[in-house]
Amino acid sequence: MGVIVQKFGGTSVADTERIRNVAKRVAKTYDAGHDVVVILSAMAGVTDQLISMASTICERPEKREMDVLLATGEQTTAALLAMTLISMKYPARSLMGFQAEVRTDCAFGNARILDIHADRIEVLLRQRNIVVIAGFQGHDCEGNITTLGRGGSDTSAVAIAAAIKADVCEIYTDVDGVYTTDPNICSKARKIKSIAYDEMLEMASLGAKVLQIRSVEFAKKYNVPIHVRSSFSQEEGTMVWSEEADMERLLVSGITCSKNDARIMVKGVPDQPGMAAKVLAPIAEAGIVVDMIIQSSPKNGTNDIAFTVPRTEYKAAMEIEQRVVEAIGAEGVYGDESIAKVSVVGIGMKSHSGVAAKMFSTLAAENINIRMISTSEIHISCVIVEKYAELAVRALHTAFGLDSDL
């Protein structure tokens, strides 16, 4: 008999009929003798509706009040699930963020969890209650309502699982697990049975959308096993846990693809010390996050510096670099929004060479030019022209032996 945290996303609680299905699943786990804590998101679409209502008041609603408004979404689903369970004769009780004592900093709209006093949750569990907690919300040290930002309910779930030392944190969603790549791009994508935190983090930051990065970071820090699975089937999903856990040993676990970046190249930068800082510091000062950076070898006393920024910041970054070019006497600045970043991710890469070579030759065989490359211990990313992205993903998926048998 274990302690199990179950988190259900917005599509799983989209109406009272689906909430009834969630209740049945929760009840089944409870009947098996487990202690069950349920974390809920708002009904699908509700958070967006609230944001759009606030936007009729002003363009940028004050953040503290926005959090008070948004917190109603999860409050609603938590109350509805608890009353559904009670109508089925199960002892259930809802807790809001402040009642579950999810203490956060006061960064309204994007608060970070500081700690969770699990006393009340634990007392309720000892009395054999099913505890239903509104996800996405907490309270700061002054008792203000805070929210954790988009996808924050995953983080709530993992943090609460850590606080009560749960055996597993089950994340129910509308997909049935983490896939080797996006099944919409590659029909041969395969569900991954088991993946390490670090791999999952790379997958998430490189474009896989199934789990919020912050929740995986939290899970890694407190060693909470996550089970990502579908709320619409009984099938096992994907286990996300520490590297030491028993898992399939593949060289590469997955292929990701992101189209969220743009590339900027400053050409003809004088080959003098401090020039890279002069090119990049103004970007950082504007709060724009640079991902990849590449500097060419010097030629004729100058070199080229290329880097990627989020596509949403492309225009601002280009304007900054135009001013930089004038200031440092570079040749010019060139930008490209039509790029994609394709990555291979795998813990197995740590102890194997040849992954990069295989990636480059696979892309070459498809006549796809590589514009930029970045690597870490467990991933290699290549920037390519956007229109080749899907082809690249499929080719790499096959080359690294990830295709399913179907």
Next chain:
Amino acid sequence: MGVIVQKFGGTSVADTERIRNVAKRVAKTYDAGHDVVVILSAMAGVTDQLISMASTICERPEKREMDVLLATGEQTTAALLAMTLISMKYPARSLMGFQAEVRTDCAFGNARILDIHADRIEVLLRQRNIVVIAGFQGHDCEGNITTLGRGGSDTSAVAIAAAIKADVCEIYTDVDGVYTTDPNICSKARKIKSIAYDEMLEMASLGAKVLQIRSVEFAKKYNVPIHVRSSFSQEEGTMVWSEEADMERLLVSGITCSKNDARIMVKGVPDQPGMAAKVLAPIAEAGIVVDMIIQSSPKNGTNDIAFTVPRTEYKAAMEIEQRVVEAIGAEGVYGDESIAKVSVVGIGMKSHSGVAAKMFSTLAAENINIRMISTSEIHISCVIVEKYAELAVRALHTAFGLDSDL
């Protein structure tokens, strides 16, 4: 410069456009130098929507969870008004029931306010904030969310006004004050400028709907002046305050009419001690509230006992009395759902005789039979046949000199 509590009902905050109008009114009061605390209801219709959503889950949703669900309505409007004020450059801050420390008992769905720790409100006021509080909700000693029952926001407003020793509690609603009678029935109804708590209590319990009885009881207990006025005009409304306050001295302040009762008569009850108890005790045991009771003079060793019950309980009460009739050997039971209770209310009656006589003769002049009579120090009620109700109201309104000059 005073401390002013302003409470706005559901129709006043029905959408973000109306919330903006509320914000302008609040801002005007603030600009005049007053400290302002605003109490809000949920948007018109929202509470009913939430109840109907819960009813798709089960017939009688568990009450604690129902309160969690319902509390989202006022949370939404409080956040929206605060962000509207902030967008207009006013320092505003929303507080939920638990943050404003509105402590109640744990009678979920119909909780009573025990006390309010006004420290946080007072600190915010001293910092010249506009404090926006979600009405209708509080928290019990275990930190559970509670709600105060229908119309509870009026009670929230008066209780908070008492706690912070406000100079006045303004109740903004969709009518512009308390009228001498229902203007829909009598076109000559006149707005009352000033009315005593006790009169208002009688008016409310006898059918006037403008203020919740509990809020008036609270106001009387803590001597909080209430100003009932329209949120759609700038006109003065009706002041509700203590008898000692300066007010118009009229014999009768208003005429009320209620069609919520039914009359039951048990005929031929043996004229023996204890028979009235045998007739009425089973009604009380069934939780049915009896309003008027009349026992006729004995004739031929029996008498008749008549009483009124809420019309919603009529059937249940009739079934009970049919069993009583058999048990005590009475002649039979007769019921009538088509009755109305017409009342005249006025503190002036305390020191004047002749009000009853005038009421009876006025009804007689219209050929209206009086079926039952009840009186208190400041009201006289007559039960009549329902179809004469409007005629009776108009005749009494004229007879007691309440007609407006229009």
